[in-house]
Amino acid sequence: MKKAVVLYSGGLDSTTCMAIAREQGFQPYALSFAYGQRHTVELDKARKYAPLIGAEEHMVIDIDLRKMGGSALTADIDVPKSGVCADEIPVTYVPARNTIFLSFALGWAEVLGASDIYIGVNALDYSGYPDCRPEFIQAFQQMANLATKAGVEGHPYQIHAPLLNLTKAQIIQQGLSLGVDYQLTHSCYDPTPEGLSCGQCDSCRLRLKGFADAGQEDPVSYV
Amino acid sequence: MKKAVVLYSGGLDSTTCMAIAREQGFQPYALSFAYGQRHTVELDKARKYAPLIGAEEHMVIDIDLRKMGGSALTADIDVPKSGVCADEIPVTYVPARNTIFLSFALGWAEVLGASDIYIGVNALDYSGYPDCRPEFIQAFQQMANLATKAGVEGHPYQIHAPLLNLTKAQIIQQGLSLGVDYQLTHSCYDPTPEGLSCGQCDSCRLRLKGFADAGQEDPVSYV
Secondary structure (H helix, E strand, O other): OEEEEEEOOOOHHHHHHHHHHHHOOEEEEEEEEEOOOOOHHHHHHHHHHOOOOOOOEEEEEEEOHHHOOOOOOOOOOOOOOOOOOOOOOOOOOOOOHHHHHHHHHHHHHHHHOOOEEEOOOOOOOOOOOHHHOHHHHHHHHHHHHHHOHHHHOOOOOEEEOOOOOOOHHHHHHHHHHOOOOHHHOOOOOOOOOOOOEOOOOHHHHHHHHHHHHOOOOOOOOEO | OEEEEEEOOOOHHHHHHHHHHHHOOEEEEEEEEEOOOOOOHHHHHHHHHOOOOOOOEEEEEEEOHHHOOOOOOOOOOOOOOOOOOOOOOOOOOOOOHHHHHHHHHHHHHHHHOOOEEEOOOOOOOOOOOHHHOHHHHHHHHHHHHHHOHHHHOOOOOEEEOOOOOOOHHHHHHHHHHOOOOHHHOOOOOOOOOOOOEOOOOHHHHHHHHHHHHOOOOOOOOEO
16 A cells, blocks of 8 residues: 555544545554644644544644744634624744645655655635635645655656545545545544534634534533 | 746855845745754744845745655654765655645746746755756756746746756856855754764765865864
């Protein structure tokens, strides 16, 4: 089996993405980041769940994005809970986050001798983040193949974004058909210290709507 | 004055690059990384010298590339000292290093409201690193403008690589003409604990040859 690096947050999308990588014949090497996010519950759960959902190995890299600030997820800005999706890019956008994450994935892939990287970005429910769009993924892949020894020596990288054109409901349906246990996932931007989801942030709203649209019940606990 | 993020290692090239950014009318925001490099002397010197060479601010980001390994600079592989430059990419190559560094620079630039990033890569004396080539820099810039809020909203980033086509001797000559004090720079991959340069690693050899070709004396101390 070939190795693939899978960006893994412990959330619904990246967990589904890992199941898809396995089903496409890869051994998943899960990569998470401790990036100063306010919702460290997510990371604790990712550490616990990674082996349970079939990761061959799980690496957590510490990078302190709080030093930079600039986002509700890493700086002292309130997480919006109005449920109103504005046209503009929301304050939960973290500058260059997916670029930074994919760069580390690229480095690890090169060390592992892997040519495949999976990222669970989604263009439909993407909350307005520029680094969740297909043109970004393509541009990153192109850059990756000029940046690396493997790329230059004729072993090009492929950045897989299998959720790109799926609705949240379709993601959930696909995950369920692959046997994903969504109790082993976490989506809330602002959970309680005990790990209960708030049910009101953008991420909770998208998740709950996804389960409703899929005609399924969300197995995680809400306040 | 406009702000620019300058990737700054404390070495000869990035110090010259910062002088060029200033001369081109930018306030330099210096960005360094504690990435598990064996030569932490470099970083200590960077911290000390950044304000002396005119950085407006200096941020050091901790990222543990040792977890990944794969390079003589971050893993337990000997630094080559034969002086023979092989055709293949050397073991001091750190997988995806410049990609990772530029990604953080991009994030910080976005937070600062800066549109300009300086990197002191060099295509002539580049030691065979794929991420020091002009095609890589171009591909990164293209990706950056699709990855970010600023890029999407019509404030494109420019990645400046002013040393790209200069020889080491030309870099030194340009730096001296801009008043760079090369005693405030460090290049050695394998310095003594006291900070003396070895004079034998690739980086020392390139530096010494550069000073010789420029008809100048290197002010740093060697063993």
